[in-house]
Amino acid sequence: MTMDLLIPDKVHDETRQGEALILEPVGKQNGRKLYIESYGCAMNFSDSEIVASILAEKGFETTSDFNNADVIFINTCSIRENAEVRVRNRLKEFAGAKFRNPGMVVGVLGCMAERLKAKFLEEEKLVDVVVGPDAYRDLPNLIEQVDGGQRAVNVLLSREETYADISPVRLNSNGINAFVSIMRGCDNMCSFCVVPFTRGRERSRDAHSVVAECKDLFDKGYREVTLLGQNVDSYKWSGQLAEGAEPLAVGDEITVVNFANLLEMVALVSPDLRVRFSTSHPKDITDEVLHTIAQYENICNYIHLPVQSGNSRILDIMNRTYDRDWYINRIDAIRRIIPGCAISTDVITGFCTETDEEHNDTVSMMDYVKYDFAYMFKYSERPGTLAAKRYADDIPEEIKQKRLAQIVAKQQEYSFYRMQARIGKVEKVLIEGFSKKSDKDYCGRSDQNAMVIFPVSENYKPGQYVNVLVERTTSATLIGTIVE
Ligand code: SAH
Ligand code: SF4
Ligand code: F3S
Numbered sequence: 448m449t450m451d452l453l454i455p456d457k458v459h460d461e462t463r464q465g466e467a468l469i470l471e472p473v474g475k476q477n478g479r480k481l482y483i484e485s486y487g488c489a490m491n492f493s494d495s496e497i498v499a500s501i502l503a504e505k506g507f508e509t510t511s512d513f514n515n516a517d518v519i520f521i522n523t524c525s526i527r528e529n530a531e532v533r534v535r536n537r538l539k540e541f542a543g544a545k546f547r548n549p550g551m552v553v554g555v556l557g558c559m560a561e562r563l564k565a566k567f568l569e570e571e572k573l574v575d576v577v578v579g580p581d582a583y584r585d586l587p588n589l590i591e592q593v594d595g596g597q598r599a600v601n602v603l604l605s606r607e608e609t610y611a612d613i614s615p616v617r618l619n620s621n622g623i624n625a626f627v628s629i630m631r632g633c634d635n636m637c638s639f640c641v642v643p644f645t646r647g648r649e650r651s652r653d654a655h656s657v658v659a660e661c662k663d664l665f666d667k668g669y670r671e672v673t674l675l676g677q678n679v680d681s682y683k684w685s686g687q688l689a690e691g692a693e694p695l696a697v698g699d700e701i702t703v704v705n706f707a708n709l710l711e712m713v714a715l716v717s718p719d720l721r722v723r724f725s726t727s728h729p730k731d732i733t734d735e736v737l738h739t740i741a742q743y744e745n746i747c748n749y750i751h752l753p754v755q756s757g758n759s760r761i762l763d764i765m766n767r768t769y770d771r772d773w774y775i776n777r778i779d780a781i782r783r784i785i786p787g788c789a790i791s792t793d794v795i796t797g798f799c800t801e802t803d804e805e806h807n808d809t810v811s812m813m814d815y816v817k818y819d820f821a822y823m824f825k826y827s828e829r830p831g832t833l834a835a836k837r838y839a840d841d842i843p844e845e846i847k848q849k850r851l852a853q854i855v856a857k858q859q860e861y862s863f864y865r866m867q868a869r870i871g872k873v874e875k876v877l878i879e880g881f882s883k884k885s886d887k888d889y890c891g892r893s894d895q896n897a898m899v900i901f902p903v904s905e906n907y908k909p910g911q912y913v914n915v916l917v918e919r920t921t922s923a924t925l926i927g928t929i930v931e
Contacts, residue, residue: 477506482516486534487524489675489725490646491557493626495522496615498556498583503616505587514544518552518590523559525641527827531559535571542573552593554578554586558645562831564602574598580631580646581605604632604647611656614663623879623910625669629657629709630676635728637755638766638833639795639826642677649677651684654704654712661716670877670910671721672713679724680731682706707735714743719912721877722746723896726753729777730769737784748785749819749896752777753793757812758805761798766833771808778816789865789895791820794854797847798826799838806850813857819865819895821858825851859922866897866920873916873930874899878909899925 481502485495498520499509513519519541524530538553545551554576555567561579568574575593578586579602592599609631617625633642634649661672676682685703704712713722722743727736727750740746752774756762759770769777781788794809813821825847828840874893882888882900889909890900901915907929917927 475506476508479507479517480510480515481507481518481520482510482513483520483522484513484537485522485557486530487522487526487558489626489673490628490631490677491522491524492618493615493628493675494557494580494583495520496618496626497610497613498522498586499618500613500616501583501586509618513541514547516544516551517548518554519544520554520556523555523557525558525562525645525829527824528829529827534559538571538573545573552576552590554589556580556583558641561602561604561645562641565600568598568600576600577602579604581608583610584608606648606650609650609652611653614660621880621909622668623877624671624673625664626675627657627660627664627672628652628676629674629679630682633677634681635678635768636766636833638764638837639798639829641829641832644831646677649681651676651682653686654684654702654709655686657709658712658716661713661720665717665720668910670719670912671723674709674713674722674724676724677726678728678731680706680727680733680736682709684709705735707733707739710736710739710746711743714739714746718745720745721894723749725751727751729754729774730767732777734780734784737780740788741785747894747896748788749791749894750781750785750788751791751793752781754809754812754816755793755795756798756801756805756809758801758808761801761805761808764800764834764838765795765798771812774812775815787895789819789897790816791896792816792818792822794821794823795826796823796850796854797842799834799840799842801842801850806853810854810857813854813861817861817864818858819897820862821854823851823854823858863920863922866922866925869893869897869917869925870920871917873914874925874927876901876913876915878907878911878913880909893925897925898923899927901927901929904929 483495483499485492510516521534523534541553545553552575553573555574556578557580560577567577576589576599578589581604582601585601589599589601630651632647632649636643664672683705722745729752754774755765755767757771762770828835876891876893876899878889878891882890887903888900889903890898893899899915907913913929915927916930917925919926
């Protein structure tokens with residue numbers, strides 16, 4: 448994949464391959480083993496932790512080997528066609544294990560389950576159970592139905608479900624960074640996007656439960672939380688104060704919490720807890736949010752602000768509800784209020800009817816912003832979306848590919864430019880562990896989300912902050928040494 452070079456972390460990497468999740472058993476075991484693999488965005492990975500937690504309560508133990516599992520779950524993504532193709536191929540690989548162990552339950556969870564619903568059972572004979580993102584509490588019942596010889600489906604979407612009371616089991620965790628879902632669903636109707644159909648209406652999670660989860664993580668030694676939502680800037684929670692609870696923001700009995708308030712509340716958990724968030728929508732990111740980021744040292748100076756296109760006509764038919772000037776105004780506000788803030792983006796090339804000139808507006812937007820990172824995709828038509836209904840997917844594959852290659856090359860230049868600018872600077876790094884290549888080096892991320900590698904010092908452990916003087920860079924990593 449051409450984009451791999453530019454993927455700085457796990458948060459936005461929708462191309463993530465399936466990863467098996469392992470957890471410690473909690474409570475009494477039932478002797479059955481669960482294998483769960485996740486695809487897609489961070490929200491899906493976070494949901495798998497909720498699923499694992501629901502089943503751990505029922506005594507399931509996890510395994511990293513699907514061949515000796517009693518239940519195989521695959522948590523799927525529908526964002527582009529190739530995400531679905533990958534899942535279909537993976538299901539074929541489970542067929543042998545199911546053949547050897549006919550009692551095995553094979554389940555499809557997540558966005559592809561929601562999109563295809565019962566059709567999945569017709570199309571894939573191997574699959575016993577299909578469960579959408581809002582129905583995970585029903586999993587123990589659904590597994591029972593399958594044990595009783597039926598195939599089962601629950602793809603009901605909910606207007607309320609936020610799993611607020613379920614404390615996720617942290618899977619494959621380094622004990623330092625954690626994802627915390629703050630909302631579910633999406634009410635924007637970007638014309639290319641399948642998410643509103645697979646995840647349902649937008650709803651915000653109880654602010655108290657978000658803060659409580661972050662506090663609990665901090666007490667357990669975690670030092671970084673990433674607040675997750677498809678559009679975090681539209682977070683809005685209003686609710687009754689629990690008896691004895693401190694008021695959260697303005698108001699007495701009824702409290703309304705917006706995203707800026709929530710960021711502040713999480714930042715106040717501890718100055719040693721780093722706060723990140725994803726994804727920000729250009730139409731909703733306010734100066735209030737930017738001032739909150741600027742005010743708290745522990746809210747990281749890094750914003751993922753997907754532009755999708757630099758051309759106003761294309762943005763209009765994408766139904767993004769902002770135009771080029773609005774986006775530039777938001778970039779200027781970030782630069783003014785949070786000097787030095789890193790900015791990354793998502794771009795789609797070859798959207799319906801896009802001309803070469805309109806594509807060049809995307810290129811010139813990249814020249815204007817000089818993004819630190821970008822995730823770049825060819826438009827992939829998704830059944831049922833507004834774009835699929837209204838516009839022909841009329842840009843030939845070679846042109847989509849050519850435009851993609853052009854912006855990937857451009858982004859490589861700007862990523863390199865941004866990395867080079869860090870040489871000679873001192874970065875505050877949260878140590879995450881040993882580097883992938885050598886246990887003589889530590890790795891961790893800077894405030895602006897760059898990966899930093901430096902020699903291990905006995906004085907510091909993972910989970911601590913160190914100052915690192917950057918001496919050189921590779922295409923995606925800063926390399927340096929600890930300075931006191
Ligand atoms: N909520 C986030 C995006 C989530 S999907 C936001 O609004 O920015 C992540 C990215 O996948 C999108 O930003 C978009 O760039 C890309 N994407 C979504 N649908 C796509 C499609 N049909 N074809 C190609 N890329 C798509
Ligand atoms: Fe999709 Fe748009 Fe919602 Fe993002 S904001 S999830 S791109 S509909
Ligand atoms: Fe994919 Fe669903 Fe996330 S479609 S990107 S897993 S919300």
